[in-house]
Amino acid sequence: MDHTRTLAPTSDRTHLLAVVGAGVLWGTGGLTGVLLIDRTGLGVLAVAAYRLLVGGGLVALWLLATGRLTRLRLGGRSVRRLVLLGALAALYQSCYFAAVSLTSVSLATLVTLGASPVLVVAAESALGRRRPSGRILLAIATAIAGLALLVGTPAAGDPKAVLAGTACALGSAAGFAAITMLGARPVDTLGPLPTAGLSFCAGGLLLLPVAALTGGVTVGLDAGTVAMLLYLGLAPTALAYGLYFTGLRTVATGSAALISLMEPITAAVLGAVVLDERLGTAGLAGAVLIGVAVLMTATGRRR
Template sequence: MTSPPPRALSARVGIVLLVVAGLSWGTSGVLGTLLVRASGLPFLSVAAYRILVGGLLLTGFALAGRRFRPPRTRAGILRIALLGGASAVFQLAFFSAVGAVGVSVATLVAIGSAPVFVLVVDLATGRQRLHPRLVAALACTAAGLALFMGTPPAGIDPAEALLGCGLAVVAGAAFASISLLGARPHPDFDDVTGTALAFGLGGLVVLVVAAASGGPIAFAPTPASVALVLLLGLIPSAVAYFAYLTGLKAHSSTTGVLVSLLEPVTGAVLAAVVLGERLPPAGLVGAGLLLAAVALVAWPPRGSAREVDAAGAGLGEGDQLGVGVPEVACTSPAWIAHTTPVWASAASRRGQVWSRMVRSATAGENPRSSSSRTAASGDGASVFAAPHSRPIARACAAESGDSSRWAATALTSST
């Protein structure tokens, strides 16, 4: 008997996971700095320990839950290789930038540039549409980063500062690549297995580079240093990336990278509390603008459509902001699966709501034929789906073994 697939992740749970990821990443700077002080390791070695320990923790979690499934296809192996390579590039570029321009500038340039890369790709591929709230969020991001960054540390050579900022931009591109790759689940493995294997591969690459750079890799273990290594591998690595990649199942990569702007805000607060660093007034205003940007994408206005990206349906930020209808379900004699919440209403500028049924499919009919433009009744289940969701309906029917009995109705909005 074929078991139904897992329930699609709701938009609300997805946002919570993305927020958890941003807050967890914010601990990396403080934990890394404390580990450097406690162990005497260089930042590159700390980066290697961070993702290697994170990968080991995720592997143990997957094995304990019997979820560890290594990829067996070329596509799955390629996905792991790309994720591992992007993770290694991010760690190497980011911590090299930290050594050149400092933690604050490197973090803000890297995290601030990632949404730009993701937005360009999503716009080019049609997965993202610009909306007033998104434009406002990007404007808040740009202004907040400019204020939050403040004045670069004194005494840095201009050429070195340019190199450091360039490396931070490379780190931002690598993080954007992780977001874009992680936004689409792969059938070969789940998020835990994929992240664990990618961390293991990326950690080995960073470890080799750290050893080749001549810096020490081993350190004399103490209770404090061992605890910091475990915390660095657990919170900003295993927990953060697992929460982030899982949250991307319900939201677009643009939303993910914008919510990740919680990282520099969290890092600044922790640095002030733990390390005694002071945030200037301009930085406080900038932090507020970053939080406003996160709020704009995390909490859409009341009554708008929620963004759902169920099993790679390709729904983008526009669907969250009220221009798509992100629901899909399948029906068969055995089970009804893959149904997600939907609020399918869109208001025109004059305040009217225009909704119409445009496509459906009934038993044995071609969903593209004119005769199928009626609501499907079948065995009592009616299904509403955006055009993006038709592939999922067909996949559900194929999974159930009854491809002749599926119903899908597309509900679109006209203005």
């Protein structure tokens, strides 16, 4: 009996579920970050830096406790890849929050999450020298339309600020797209979780001085704050990116970027439940369209 035929579909489904799980976990990060800012008064860059440092630190402690840290063989290429991933994570986070401060959450979210799959598919097509399938293009269009309905129409503002905010959001999208493309190429013998954790340690160390210069990083560590920091670093950061990099083993990068749009759906649901935010008819329609786009992607051809 040929076991390859039975194992391959199972592996594909597992990796697909890993990407879906990453999107859902990312959706909890926004709410946790908002609650942490309200509780501590930290700036957004400080929260982003702590998110990376705590997530990376927890993975490093796990590697140390299990004895895997001493067995890791990090060559020059591995170290460069980890530092690059960390720098891209810091860029992705800081550009997004800069876009929010210059414009609004709706515009920053719309441009960042809407442009990410477009950039990934464009890069994937250029590197593979092939045109994207009609199914993927239709899924992207459906997802962007759904995202626009879900986050709402961005409010008008100062044209210069809107332009600068849009540029920052595109920079954030480019950072996430680059992380997706690099994540599809494992770092030598490192697994997905060590890759995510060690790169986030580097990213957090790069972002922390910037956060200190722009808004301060001092925070009182009571039990509630520690719990939020641990959750923010573990679930929507270390675990989510570990799942995402795992899924990229068989899920095409363009498809993974589209499936990650489970993030705004999860965030919208949590906002409605926890913060009593009303989605409205347009928001519900947008969530349905994003869900349709994710299903179109998930049931399409994987690499």
